[in-house]
Amino acid sequence: MKLIVPVYGDKRIAEGFNKTTDVCIYDPLASEAKNVCKFVPWRTIIPPGSKITKKMKEIGIAGVLTSQIQLLALNLFVESGIHVYRSEGDDLERNLSLYRDQKLMPFTSKEALENSSICSGACDTCITDDQCKTSK
Incomplete structure (x- = not known):
C-alpha cells in the first residue's frame, strides 16, 4: 500500500499538506531502493482543481x-477508504519504519478537532507562518 507523506526535504514530516x-510517495513494494520513497512536489501528482482522493x-x-x-x-480521506496515520514526531525514516511494522495509530476525529485552529494558509492574511492577522 503506497503512502503519501507531506515532507520538508527528505528527513522531516511536515505538519500537513x-x-x-x-x-x-512511499512504496514498500518498490523493487528499486530509489523508488521506495520518491520525493516530488505534491501539485505535480495532484494538480489544483483535481479530486484529491480520486487522483x-x-x-x-x-x-x-x-x-x-x-x-x-480526515473525513474526506476516511470516507474515500484512505487510511490516515498520525506520525510520532517528525522523523520520516523512523515513522516509515513504524508504518512497516504496523505500529502507527490512525488519526481520530477527536485528534483532528484539536487541530481545528490550524491555519490552512488559504486566507493570505498571515503576519508570520505561525500568526494569523484575523482572529479565529
Whole structure:
C-alpha cells in the first residue's frame, strides 16, 4: 500500500499538506531502493482543481501519514477508504519504519478537532507562518 507523506526535504514530516509543497510517495513494494520513497512536489501528482482522493487512488495511494490534519480532510480521506496515520514526531525514516511494522495509530476525529485552529494558509492574511492577522 503506497503512502503519501507531506515532507520538508527528505528527513522531516511536515505538519500537513498546507505547510509544504513536497511529499514523499512511499512504496514498500518498490523493487528499486530509489523508488521506495520518491520525493516530488505534491501539485505535480495532484494538480489544483483535481479530486484529491480520486487522483490518490489512481496512482495507488491508500494512506496518508502526517502529524496534523483538519477534521474535514480526515473525513474526506476516511470516507474515500484512505487510511490516515498520525506520525510520532517528525522523523520520516523512523515513522516509515513504524508504518512497516504496523505500529502507527490512525488519526481520530477527536485528534483532528484539536487541530481545528490550524491555519490552512488559504486566507493570505498571515503576519508570520505561525500568526494569523484575523482572529479565529
